Amino acid sequence: MGAFEPVIGLEVHIHLxxxxxxxxxxxxxxxxxxxxxxxxxxxxxxxSLPVLNRRAVTFAARLALATHSVIRPVSTFARKNYFYPDLxxxxxxxxxxxxxxxxxxxxxxxxxxxKKRVRIHRIHLEEDAGKSMHAESYVSGxxxxxxxxxxxxxxxxxVSEPDLSSAEEAYAYLAxxxxxxxxxxxxxxxMEEGSLRCDANISVRPVGSTxxxxxxxxxxxxxxxxxxxxIDFEIRRQLRLTEQGQAVEQITLLWDAHxxxxxxxxxxxxxxDYRYFPEPDLPPIQISEAWIAEIAREMPEMADEKxxxxxxxxxxxxxxxxxxxxxxxxxxxxxETIRTAKDKKLAxxxxxxxxxxxxxxKKGRLADLPVTPDRLGELLNLISQNVLNQTxxxxxxxRMLKTGIAAGQIMKEQGLEQISDQSELESLVQAVLAERPxxxxxxxxxxxxxxxxxxxxxxxxxxxxxxxxxxxxxLRRLLQARQPD
Amino acid sequence: xxxxxxxFSSLRSQLAKQETSCLQITRGCLDKIDKGAPMNAFIAVQAxxxxxxxxxxxxxxxxxxxxxxxxxxxxxxxNLAVSGESTTCGSKMLKNFVPPYQATVIDRLLAEDAVLIxxxxxxxxxxxxxxxxxxxxxxxxxxxxxRVAGGSSGGSAAAVAAGMCTAALxxxxxxxxxxxxxxxxxxxxxxxxxxxxxxxxxxxxxxLDQIGPFGRDVYDCALLLEVIAGKDPRDxxxxxxxxxxxxxxxxxxxxxxxxxxxxxxxxxxxxxxIEQALRRAAxxxxxxxxxxxxxxxxxxxxxxxxxxxxxxxxASSNLARYDGAHYGFAANQRSDxxxxxxxxxxQGFGSEVKRRIMLGxxxxxxxxxxxxxxxxxxxxxxxxxxxxxxxxxxxxxxTPTTPTTAFKLGEKIDDPLTMYLSDIFTVSVNLxxxxxxxxxxxxxxxxxxxxxxxxxxxFDESTILxxxxxxxxL
Ligand SMILES: [Zn+2]
Numbered sequence: 011m012g013a014f015e016p017v018i019g020l021e022v023h024i025h026l027x028x029x030x031x032x033x034x035x036x037x038x039x040x041x042x043x044x045x046x047x048x049x050x051x052x053x054x055x056x057x058s059l060p061v062l063n064r065r066a067v068t069f070a071a072r073l074a075l076a077t078h079s080v081i082r083p084v085s086t087f088a089r090k091n092y093f094y095p096d097l098x099x100x101x102x103x104x105x106x107x108x109x110x111x112x113x114x115x116x117x118x119x120x121x122x123x124x125k126k127r128v129r130i131h132r133i134h135l136e137e138d139a140g141k142s143m144h145a146e147s148y149v150s151g152x153x154x155x156x157x158x159x160x161x162x163x164x165x166x167x168x169v170s171e172p173d174l175s176s177a178e179e180a181y182a183y184l185a186x187x188x189x190x191x192x193x194x195x196x197x198x199x200x201m202e203e204g205s206l207r208c209d210a211n212i213s214v215r216p217v218g219s220t221x222x223x224x225x226x227x228x229x230x231x232x233x234x235x236x237x238x239x240x241i242d243f244e245i246r247r248q249l250r251l252t253e254q255g256q257a258v259e260q261i262t263l264l265w266d267a268h269x270x271x272x273x274x275x276x277x278x279x280x281x282x283d284y285r286y287f288p289e290p291d292l293p294p295i296q297i298s299e300a301w302i303a304e305i306a307r308e309m310p311e312m313a314d315e316k317x318x319x320x321x322x323x324x325x326x327x328x329x330x331x332x333x334x335x336x337x338x339x340x341x342x343x344x345x346e347t348i349r350t351a352k353d354k355k356l357a358x359x360x361x362x363x364x365x366x367x368x369x370x371x372k373k374g375r376l377a378d379l380p381v382t383p384d385r386l387g388e389l390l391n392l393i394s395q396n397v398l399n400q401t402x403x404x405x406x407x408x409r410m411l412k413t414g415i416a417a418g419q420i421m422k423e424q425g426l427e428q429i430s431d432q433s434e435l436e437s438l439v440q441a442v443l444a445e446r447p448x449x450x451x452x453x454x455x456x457x458x459x460x461x462x463x464x465x466x467x468x469x470x471x472x473x474x475x476x477x478x479x480x481x482x483x484x485l486r487r488l489l490q491a492r493q494p495d
Numbered sequence: 496x497x498x499x500x501x502x503f504s505s506l507r508s509q510l511a512k513q514e515t516s517c518l519q520i521t522r523g524c525l526d527k528i529d530k531g532a533p534m535n536a537f538i539a540v541q542a543x544x545x546x547x548x549x550x551x552x553x554x555x556x557x558x559x560x561x562x563x564x565x566x567x568x569x570x571x572x573x574n575l576a577v578s579g580e581s582t583t584c585g586s587k588m589l590k591n592f593v594p595p596y597q598a599t600v601i602d603r604l605l606a607e608d609a610v611l612i613x614x615x616x617x618x619x620x621x622x623x624x625x626x627x628x629x630x631x632x633x634x635x636x637x638x639x640x641x642r643v644a645g646g647s648s649g650g651s652a653a654a655v656a657a658g659m660c661t662a663a664l665x666x667x668x669x670x671x672x673x674x675x676x677x678x679x680x681x682x683x684x685x686x687x688x689x690x691x692x693x694x695x696x697x698x699x700x701x702x703l704d705q706i707g708p709f710g711r712d713v714y715d716c717a718l719l720l721e722v723i724a725g726k727d728p729r730d731x732x733x734x735x736x737x738x739x740x741x742x743x744x745x746x747x748x749x750x751x752x753x754x755x756x757x758x759x760x761x762x763x764x765x766x767x768x769i770e771q772a773l774r775r776a777a778x779x780x781x782x783x784x785x786x787x788x789x790x791x792x793x794x795x796x797x798x799x800x801x802x803x804x805x806x807x808x809x810a811s812s813n814l815a816r817y818d819g820a821h822y823g824f825a826a827n828q829r830s831d832x833x834x835x836x837x838x839x840x841x842q843g844f845g846s847e848v849k850r851r852i853m854l855g856x857x858x859x860x861x862x863x864x865x866x867x868x869x870x871x872x873x874x875x876x877x878x879x880x881x882x883x884x885x886x887x888x889x890x891x892x893x894t895p896t897t898p899t900t901a902f903k904l905g906e907k908i909d910d911p912l913t914m915y916l917s918d919i920f921t922v923s924v925n926l927x928x929x930x931x932x933x934x935x936x937x938x939x940x941x942x943x944x945x946x947x948x949x950x951x952x953x954f955d956e957s958t959i960l961x962x963x964x965x966x967x968x969l
Contacts, residue, residue: 050596054816056589056697057576057598061731089812091859093836100815156820285859287868290702290809292731 079114350387598695615650645675670921677946692727750784811855
C-alpha cells in the first residue's frame with residue numbers, strides 16, 4: 011500500500027468587535043451578567059424584526075480586502091433552521107447561496123521559512139447563537155439554563171479550501187487569520203473567550219491523488235493547542251483505519267481536550283436538514299464600488315507593510331521589524347514608545363527584550379502592563395542622555411513594572427541618578443588615583459590596559475552611578491596631569 | 496375641510512362644534528360590542544382604557560390640539576403587539592403573551608389620537624379564510640350570523656361592519672383584509688409591500704404580510720393609511736417612498752383613467768351576481784369617463800399553488816420560535832428537549848397551523864426545495880411580471896374580491912383546498928407586492944354584501960382609492 015496524505019480545510023468563526031449586535035442595538039460586551047444584553051429582537055419575540063448593523067458589513071469588507079476575496083455587489087441573508095433553546099427564533103440568520111465574498115487567499119508562513127498559499131472558498135456574515143448552561147454550579151442536575159447575551163453577536167465564517175496538509179499548517183493558517191483580524195481591528199482573536207472558533211474538515215488520500223476522501227468534521231477545539239492536537243489525533247485515526255483497509259465514516263467528532271481524544275457525536279445531534287431559504291425580513295446587502303473604495307482607503311496598515319516601513323523609515327534591522335510586527339499590540343506599543351523615545355533601535359531592543367520578557371513572566375496582556383509606552387520612552391531617553399546606564403535602567407524598569415510610577419520619580423526615591431557632576435566625579439577620580447600609585451605609574455609607562463581597571467574602580471567607588479563617559483574624560487585628564495615630566 | 500364621501504369627516508365637524516364627543520362615540524361602540532357579543536368579533540375589549548383615552552382626546556379637541564384621528568375608535572387585529580396588553584394571535588400558544596414592546600402602527604395611531612378599543616378575533620396566526628381557525632371560537636358575519644365573516648381578519652371586518660368601532664387594522668398575507676371586508680360589506684385595503692412597517696406584526700409569511708386598514712368607507716381607509724404608512728427604521732423592508740395625503744384622492748374624478756379587467760378572473764366558480772356586479776361597476780366607470788378594457792394575467796392559475804408553497808415555507812420558519820423554552824404556552828411534558836418541543840407544539844397549535852408548518856417544512860427540505868420552493872419563487876416572478884405588463888397598459892385593475900359571497904360556518908372547514916380557493920382573486924396581489932382595495936358593491940340574492948377589488952401599481956394607492964371611492968356602495 012502506498013503512502014497517504016491528510017487533506018484539511020478549516021471553518022473559522024470570528025466574533026466581530028462591533029459595539030452593538032448585528033441585527034439590534036444591544037451591546038456585544040463579553041462577560042456581562044446573563045440575559046442583561048437583550049431586547050425583543052435578539053430574544054426573537056414575535057413581531058420583532060432584524061435591522062442590519064452597517065458596521066458589521068464594513069468589518070466584513072475589511073477582511074474581504076485583506077484576504078484578496080471577491081466581494082459580491084449584492085449578497086443575501088438566509089435562514090438556517092434548527093431547534094435549540096439557545097436559538098430563540100428557531101433559525102439563525104446566515105448567508106447561504108450568495109455569501110458576502112468568495113475566492114480569496116492567504117499566504118501562511120511555515121516553520122521552515124517557506125510560504126504557502128491557502129485558498130479561501132467563501133466568507134459570510136451571520137449571527138451567533140446564545141449559550142446553554144448545563145454544568146455550571148448554579149444549574150441544578152436536570153436543568154439547562156439559557157443566556158441570550160451572545161445571541162446576535164456578529165460573526166464572520168471563513169471557509170478555506172482543503173489546501174492544508176498538516177496540523178502544523180492548520181495552526182499557521184489560524185495564527186495568520188488571528189494576526190489579520192487583530193490588525194484589521196475587527197476581532198480580538200481570543201480563542202479562550204470564544205471570539206475565534208475553528209472547526210476542521212479532515213480526510214486522507216493516496217499521495218499524488220487529487221480526489222478527496224471521505225471527510226470527518228472535528229469540533230470543539232477551544233485553543234490553538236487544541237486545534238493542533240485534535241487534527242493530529244484525527245489524522246492518525248484516519249491513517250490507521252485506511253492502513254487497516256477500513257473505510258472512514260462521514261461523521262462529526264468532538265474534541266475532548268482533557269482526555270486528548272476526539273469522539274463521534276450522536277448522529278441525531280448533527281444530521282440536520284437546515285432548510286435554508288432566503289431571509290424575507292432583510293433586503294440584500296448592496297455594497298457599491300464607492301463604499302468598497304472608502305473601506306479600502308481606511309484599511310489599517312497590515313503586518314507586512316509595517317515591517318517594510320520599520321526597515322525603511324526607522325532603519326531597523328529586518329529581524330527587529332518582523333518580531334515587532336508579529337503581534338499588532340506590540341507594534342502599536344512600539345510606535346507609541348518611539349513617539350517619546352528618541353532612539354528607535356534602543357526602543358526596539360528594549361521591547362524585544364525587557365518588555366516581552368515581562369509579558370511572558372506575567373502572562374498578561376500588553377494593555378495591562380503598568381509601564382505605558384510614554385513611560386518607557388522617558389526611561390529610554392534617560393539612557394540616551396546618559397542619566398542612567400543600562401544596568402540601573404533595568405533596575406528602574408523592574409520597579410516601574412511593580413508600581414507603574416515614572417522613571418524619574420523612582421530614580422529620585424532610590425538615589426539612582428547617574429553622577430554626571432564634573433567636580434564630584436573629579437574628586438572620586440582623585441581619591442582612586444591616590445590609592446593606586448602602582449597602576450598610575452604603570453599607565454605612565456605605557457601600559458594603557460590599566461585605564462579600564464581604573465575606570466572600574468571609580469565606578470565601584472560611586473556604587474555604579476558614575477557617568478561612564480564623563481568619568482573616562484576626567485580620568486584621562488587627571489592622569490595626564492600626573493604625568494611625570 | 497369636510498369631505499362629502501366621509502362619515503368620519505362630518506363627524507369631525509360635529510366634534511369641533513362639540514355636538515358630540517369622543518367619549519360618546521366610544522361609549523356607543525362599547526354598547527354595540529356588548530349587543531354584538533354573539534359575533535365574537537373581539538378577543539379582548541379594553542373598555543376602561545378606551546374611555547380614559549377618549550376623555551383625553553376630548554380634552555385635546557377642546558384645546559384645539561387634536562390629532563388627525565381624534566374621534567376615530569379603532570379595533571386592532573390581535574396579531575399586532577400593543578405594549579402591556581395580551582396579544583394572542585388567535586392561538587392557545589400565545590394566550591397569555593403580553594408583549595413589552597409595541598407595533599409601529601400602534602405608535603402612529605396613538606400619536607394621532609385614535610382611541611384603541613380592543614383586540615379583534617382572527618384565524619390562528621392569520622392562517623385561514625373564515626376565522627374558524629381561532630382558538631377563541633369563530634367570528635360570525637354581522638349580516639347573517641350563520642355565515643362566516645371571512646378571514647383571517649374576520650374580527651376586524653365584522654367589528655367595523657357592526658359599528659363596534661369606526662375603523663380597524665388587519666393584516667393581509669393572501670387576502671386576509673380584502674376577503675373579510677368583502678364578506679362583511681366594508682372597505683379593506685392591503686397596501687403595497689413595504690408601505691407600512693411590519694414591526695410588531697406577528698409574522699405569518701414575512702415576504703407577503705402587510706398591515707392595512709378597514710373602514711366603513713374609502714375615505715376612512717385612506718386617512719388611516721396615511722397615518723400608518725411610511726419608512727420605519729425598525730423594519731428593513733419598509734420603504735422610504737413618500738407618503739402622499741391619500742385622503743385627498745377620495746372624491747377625485749376618474750375621467751381619463753384606464754382600467755383593466757383581467758380575463759382570467761372570470762372563471763367558472765364565480766357567483767353570477769358577482770359577475771353582474773363587476774359588469775355594472777365597469778359601466779359606472781365608463782359612464783364617469785374612465786376607459787375600461789380587458790387585459791390578461793396569463794399565469795394567474797399558478798398563484799394559489801405558489802402562494803401556499805411560499806407562505807407555508809416562511810411560516811414553518813417564522814413559527815419555529817414557539818417552542819416552550821422562552822415564552823408562551825409550554826406543555827408539562829418536558830423530561831427532555833424533544834419531548835418539550837413535540838408536546839408544546841402539538842398542544843399549542845391548532846390543526847390548520849400544524850398543516851401549514853408541515854407543508855412548509857416539506858417544501859424546504861433537501862431534495863424537495865428545487866421542485867417546490869424554487870419553482871414557486873419562479874412562478875412568483877412571472878406572476879409579478881404579468882401584473883407589471885398589464886399595469887403598463889392601464890392605471891389599475893378591477894376584479895372581484897372573492898368568487899362567492901360569505902359562506903356558511905362549517906361549510907368549508909373540513910376541505911382545506913376549497914377553503915384555499917376562496918383566496919383565488921387576492922393571493923396573486925400579495926405575490927406581486929401590489930396595493931389592492933376591496934370595496935362593497937351591492938348585494939347578492941341573499942342580501943349578502945358583494946366585494947370588488949381594485950389593484951394598483953406599486954405605491955400608487957392613490958389611484959385605487961380614487962376609483963374605489965367612486966364605486967363603493969353597499
Ligand atoms: Zn437585542
